Amino acid sequence: xxxxxxxxxxxxxGSLNFRTLRWVGDVDGVLHILDQTLLPDREQExxxxxxxxxxxxxxxxxxxxxPAIGVAAAYGLCLALRGxxxxxxxxxxxxxxxxxxxTARPTAVNLHHMVDRMSSVAMEAASDDLGCQQxxxxxxxxxxxxxxxxxxxxxxxxxxxxxxxxxxxxxxTHCNAGALATTGTGTALSVLYSAWQKGTRFTVLAxxxxxxxxxxxxxxWELQRSGIPVDVICDGAAGSFFQQGAIDxxxxxxxxxxxxxxxxxxxxxxxxxxxxxxxEVPFYIAAPSSSFDLDIESGHEIPIEQRSADEIWxxxxxxxxxxxxxxxxxxxxxxxxxxxxxxxxxxxxxxPPFEEIRR
Amino acid sequence: xxxxxxxxxxxxxGSLNFRTLRWVGDVDGVLHILDQTLLPDREQExxxxxxxxxxxxxxxxxxxxxPAIGVAAAYGLCLALRGxxxxxxxxxxxxxxxxxxxTARPTAVNLHHMVDRMSSVAMEAASDDLGCQQxxxxxxxxxxxxxxxxxxxxxxxxxxxxxxxxxxxxxxTHCNAGALATTGTGTALSVLYSAWQKGTRFTVLAxxxxxxxxxxxxxxWELQRSGIPVDVICDGAAGSFFQQGAIDxxxxxxxxxxxxxxxxxxxxxxxxxxxxxxxEVPFYIAAPSSSFDLDIESGHEIPIEQRSADEIWxxxxxxxxxxxxxxxxxxxxxxxxxxxxxxxxxxxxxxPPFEEIRR
Numbered sequence: 001x002x003x004x005x006x007x008x009x010x011x012x013x014g015s016l017n018f019r020t021l022r023w024v025g026d027v028d029g030v031l032h033i034l035d036q037t038l039l040p041d042r043e044q045e046x047x048x049x050x051x052x053x054x055x056x057x058x059x060x061x062x063x064x065x066x067p068a069i070g071v072a073a074a075y076g077l078c079l080a081l082r083g084x085x086x087x088x089x090x091x092x093x094x095x096x097x098x099x100x101x102x103t104a105r106p107t108a109v110n111l112h113h114m115v116d117r118m119s120s121v122a123m124e125a126a127s128d129d130l131g132c133q134q135x136x137x138x139x140x141x142x143x144x145x146x147x148x149x150x151x152x153x154x155x156x157x158x159x160x161x162x163x164x165x166x167x168x169x170x171x172x173t174h175c176n177a178g179a180l181a182t183t184g185t186g187t188a189l190s191v192l193y194s195a196w197q198k199g200t201r202f203t204v205l206a207x208x209x210x211x212x213x214x215x216x217x218x219x220x221w222e223l224q225r226s227g228i229p230v231d232v233i234c235d236g237a238a239g240s241f242f243q244q245g246a247i248d249x250x251x252x253x254x255x256x257x258x259x260x261x262x263x264x265x266x267x268x269x270x271x272x273x274x275x276x277x278x279x280e281v282p283f284y285i286a287a288p289s290s291s292f293d294l295d296i297e298s299g300h301e302i303p304i305e306q307r308s309a310d311e312i313w314x315x316x317x318x319x320x321x322x323x324x325x326x327x328x329x330x331x332x333x334x335x336x337x338x339x340x341x342x343x344x345x346x347x348x349x350x351x352p353p354f355e356e357i358r359r
Numbered sequence: 360x361x362x363x364x365x366x367x368x369x370x371x372x373g374s375l376n377f378r379t380l381r382w383v384g385d386v387d388g389v390l391h392i393l394d395q396t397l398l399p400d401r402e403q404e405x406x407x408x409x410x411x412x413x414x415x416x417x418x419x420x421x422x423x424x425x426p427a428i429g430v431a432a433a434y435g436l437c438l439a440l441r442g443x444x445x446x447x448x449x450x451x452x453x454x455x456x457x458x459x460x461x462t463a464r465p466t467a468v469n470l471h472h473m474v475d476r477m478s479s480v481a482m483e484a485a486s487d488d489l490g491c492q493q494x495x496x497x498x499x500x501x502x503x504x505x506x507x508x509x510x511x512x513x514x515x516x517x518x519x520x521x522x523x524x525x526x527x528x529x530x531x532t533h534c535n536a537g538a539l540a541t542t543g544t545g546t547a548l549s550v551l552y553s554a555w556q557k558g559t560r561f562t563v564l565a566x567x568x569x570x571x572x573x574x575x576x577x578x579x580w581e582l583q584r585s586g587i588p589v590d591v592i593c594d595g596a597a598g599s600f601f602q603q604g605a606i607d608x609x610x611x612x613x614x615x616x617x618x619x620x621x622x623x624x625x626x627x628x629x630x631x632x633x634x635x636x637x638x639e640v641p642f643y644i645a646a647p648s649s650s651f652d653l654d655i656e657s658g659h660e661i662p663i664e665q666r667s668a669d670e671i672w673x674x675x676x677x678x679x680x681x682x683x684x685x686x687x688x689x690x691x692x693x694x695x696x697x698x699x700x701x702x703x704x705x706x707x708x709x710x711p712p713f714e715e716i717r718r
Binding site for chain 2 (some may be wrong): 208324
């Protein structure tokens, strides 16, 4: 069941009184993002006024999570049009910005979908022969629509999945698929927030999620604000808790889901899925329909971002390891559909081939 | 095949020109340990002259690895006798020190075995009616014998397992089961050093091993010195490399092996064993016979050390997490015998019920 279309507010998020990102102003406005590289130590916004700043923020994971990246990119394209007074200038700016925005990060498909959607709007606006100001207004309206849709989808995911959470259970999650990964209440965590609001009581185990610690830095931070009990564990400890029968359910987000149901998500997700299967614990993916890429048949076609050595060495305070020590730092892995019990979306809990989304 | 009994030297370790620990002096000597909390940034020894300093060093993981802890504890008991001139005084010191040394850490059984062995020597010496000086000499001789035996066992493990390493293969290991975990060439890594010395060429993937990063700090450091190519990965990434068929063999150490073959090792080992099984990759434990605890039937009886929150939060620079955020930090997990292809010891590659050890 998809919730109504009214703008979500702090009430929707309970005590989660923060905004992952927000557009401030009219067509000449700027994009504020909560800088997630500084959390949980500091809650500080970055003010972005140029598209390249949005691209950098996405690449640095200052704004992150497949849905939030899609919204940020839409607004980022609006920033390209700041100060434009002529249609030609505007089209040139978009032609220059769209390719780099679209490829800011390779794995999450929401980024592609939202940039493509903004491109379509630009083409329609051009063919409608709008004036420059009207063009920019329509363009910004589309970005706002994308944000509102993201928030509706989050609520819908929560409604779809809440019934999976049993009273007194323990749910394992990985990385951050929460409010911070979206402009609403999150994906995997939206299911938890929704269940909690309905009165179900449970506890969460949050994998810390090396290398960038989205679990211990971000998921723990937002669950703590919501009042849901959370214990952080190192990624390698999950197996031990499965073995003890201490995990009843796993829910994670996904950055891209192929037509057969294979789902890319933060590195480490596949290991958990294998453990869940070995211990007969159901493993669910929670994601909006915008994270599905039904043009690709399987997860083999999902590009996996490889990130830098710094992320691995930084906790040791050494940016450069000893000469002769290598590293491998894939940012995502792909969990095969065979390991996934269901795909929790705003359209319900789906199964491949996802006819509900194709409609 | 167990190698000869001569004292291993730097030559045995190739370019591994360090000593995990060393006794300096006669019966009034002191114990030098390489402070592993400072590696790889600094190679600095701590000089320990009191048993409580040895207990602290063990608890802080300044000296670590089941075999090395056993040797350190034996020398630690020798430190208790420094300055003793009367037998009564000496017996009182031992009675006071033995229980706290034996329980410095709960999981590795070598500590218990070596403390018990030193206790037996003390009782024998007492019944032999030795003088104080002779008693202390016999006591120190036993600690030296334990160290030499550890070094022989390391070489023996290397010899036993070297044939498992195929030319051109990739071996995954977890934590540090190397020279730094022993006073010799290590356990799991001894197998690699032995194969390398025989001319086999291969590469190693080293799990970084959160929370204390023994993989990225210690295993990478000693493999780099040995010239064996090593890539560090985050613990959660192992699944992705298994999935890609990029791992041919897994070898880890163990802190305690039960009679049925269940093996306790650093947290995260069990996850790897489950992944290895799911991908039909052989998973081996490498450990000396002194790590076997044949008095317990299964891994259920192995006590698992729970460590502090600091280890989880320290990479984020915050020693205290936000109020309301919990943590779970088990230091070890138990891999069931069903997931282990073989137990590589100085007596060969064994299978339960380990008759070779019982003899």
